[in-house]
Amino acid sequence: MTLLCTSSRYAVFGNHDYGYGQTGVEAQIERHYTDLDDGLWAMTATNYSKVFSVPGGVEVLVIFIDTTTLAPSENRCCNSEG
Secondary structure (H helix, E strand, O other): EEEEEOOOOEEOOOHHHHHHHHHHHHHHHHHOOOOOOOEEEEEEOOOOOEEEEEEOOEEEEEEOOOOOHOOOOOOOOOOOOO
């Protein structure tokens, strides 16, 4: 569990992240698990969830979804052709 007012930024992928294909996507995720990680950005997978605690003993579940892959796209980097 993490405090909601933490200094980390939680990211999700967008259509521009697919410009380097699946290799580019995997590289961004892998950075989270390496010594290069400075703790500022957190992105553990293309889709993930995290529980945050807020004052008053309340917990909030936040679901991070890469919606780029959910809808057909005219963008070549995101559709079935490449």
